[in-house]
Amino acid sequence: xxxxxxxxxxxxxxxxxxxxxxxxxxxxxxxxxxxxxxxxxxxxxxxxxxxxxxxxxxxxxxxxxxxxxxxxxxxxxxxxxxxxxxxxxxxxxxxxxxxxxxxxxxxxxxxxxxxxxxxxxxxxxxxxxxxxxxxxxxxxxxxxxxxxxxxxxxxxxxxxxxxxxxxxxxxxxxxxxxxxxxxxxxxxxxxxxxxxxxxxxxxxxxxxxxxxxxxxxxxxxxxxxxxxxxxxxxxxxxxxxxxxxxxxxx
Ligand code: G
Ligand code: G
Ligand code: MN
Ligand code: NA
Numbered sequence: 636x637x638x639x640x641x642x643x644x645x646x647x648x649x650x651x652x653x654x655x656x657x658x659x660x661x662x663x664x665x666x667x668x669x670x671x672x673x674x675x676x677x678x679x680x681x682x683x684x685x686x687x688x689x690x691x692x693x694x695x696x697x698x699x700x701x702x703x704x705x706x707x708x709x710x711x712x713x714x715x716x717x718x719x720x721x722x723x724x725x726x727x728x729x730x731x732x733x734x735x736x737x738x739x740x741x742x743x744x745x746x747x748x749x750x751x752x753x754x755x756x757x758x759x760x761x762x763x764x765x766x767x768x769x770x771x772x773x774x775x776x777x778x779x780x781x782x783x784x785x786x787x788x789x790x791x792x793x794x795x796x797x798x799x800x801x802x803x804x805x806x807x808x809x810x811x812x813x814x815x816x817x818x819x820x821x822x823x824x825x826x827x828x829x830x831x832x833x834x835x836x837x838x839x840x841x842x843x844x845x846x847x848x849x850x851x852x853x854x855x856x857x858x859x860x861x862x863x864x865x866x867x868x869x870x871x872x873x874x875x876x877x878x879x880x881x882x883x884x885x
Contacts, residue, residue, distance in 0.1 A: 637677075637688055639695035646701055650676050653708055654871035657880060658724070658842050661852050661863050666881055668756065670724040670864065671709040672871050673701075693730050702731045703740060710748035710755070712874040720881060724756040724786060729763040733770055738777035745781075752782035756807065759785060761793030764803050772803070779804040786842075791830060800837055808834050810860065812845025818854045831859045 645651060651673060658668040675683040692698040706725055713723040731737060745752055757778060763771060764787065775785060786807035791814055810830055817823035827843075834841040843855050846865030855863060872880060 637683070637691055639691065639697050641677075642675075642688060642692055642695070642697045642701065645675055645677065646697070646704060650678070651701065651704065652676065652873070653705065653712065654873055655712070655723075655877055656864055656871040657869050658862055658864050659868045661843075661846075661856055661861055664868065664883075666721060666883070667862065668722040668724055669713075669720075669877065670726075670758070670871075671705065671712070672726070673705050689728070693728055696730070698728050698730050699734065702728060703744075706741065707744045707747065710744050710750045712877075713754065714748045714750055715874070716877050716881065720754075720877070722754050722756050722784070724758050726758045726788065729760060729766075729771075732759065732763055732774055733768065735770070737774050738781070741778060741783065742781060745783075753784070756784040756786050758788040758809070761787050761790060764799045764805075765793065767799075775803055789844075791826070797833065800833070800839075805839060807840040807842060809864075810841065810843045812865075815843050815845045815847075815851055815855070815865070818851055824854065824858065827855070827858050827860065835859075 653671045654674055655669040655671055657666040658670065659666055673685050675688055677683050689698070692701050706727070709723055709725045713720060741755070741757070745755065779785060784806040785804060786809055787805055788809050789811040790808040792811045808830065810827065814823070814827050814830065817826060831841060841860050841862060843860050843863040844865065846852055846855065846863045846867045848867060852863065852867060869880060
């Protein structure tokens with residue numbers, strides 16, 4: 636099992652990298668955004684995914700330098716794809732969002748990479764918004780104020796209270812992949828239908844996650860969910876493969 640020392644050594648010696656998964660318009664396959672996802676190439680264990688190392692990183696505080704590196708690296712990669720590249724989503728953990736100075740950190744990273752704030756989407760967990768924490772509220776307002784977009788990741792898995800959607804400046808809901816998987820079962824479409832209605836009512840963009848099959852795409856289209864991510868469209872790819880992906884014919 637990895638420790639803080641392993642993670643620290645990994646960060647210091649360049650064992651982390653990002654892969655990027657497109658967000659597509661389901662009708663046309665057009666890439667409208669990418670999501671940066673952390674990977675750890677461990678010298679002995681091979682490729683380690685975030686589900687394994689993020690809990691340790693968050694518990695030990697190493698998420699702070701690791702998250703800072705991921706944000707800066709993601710923006711450098713976005714800049715390297717040239718101005719034609721779409722928006723980039725970066726996951727930011729609750730621990731990072733509670734740090735004083737997180738807004739300045741994002742502003743500095745954007746400036747250093749020469750990326751306009753409107754091209755960055757910060758993905759947050761639903762649970763973060765339910766804390767009703769003054770620090771978090773101010774940070775979200777600060778990001779929003781500079782033109783950064785905000786998305787709620789894994790939407791629908793957190794809680795049943797939806798009041799926070801009105802009180803936070805959220806732009807995008809990402810429907811958790813469990814709902815997409817649920818489309819296989821009778822009656823489960825109603826849940827996605829309800830989320831589509833919530834997004835419409837509140838004028839939010841919507842992205843379905845974990846779309847693996849054509850029948851899921853068809854069902855989402857029918858329900859009015861026009862944007863999606865998943866293996867059906869593309870797995871996450873290294874930064875160097877993104878330009879070819881953006882040039883892919885529809
Ligand atoms: O890529 P994969 O599906 O294994 O990612 C699993 C989870 O890890 C995702 O839900 C995502 O939110 C999280 N994750 C991936 N990259 C990052 C990152 O750079 N920072 C944070 N905080 N979370 C990440
Ligand atoms: O940030 P988030 O937790 O939503 O991260 C998305 C995760 O889902 C990433 O780890 C990514 O590798 C994974 N993923 C991407 N596409 C698919 C898919 O079609 N099916 C499944 N099961 N997982 C996916
Ligand atoms: Mn995400
Ligand atoms: Na998610």
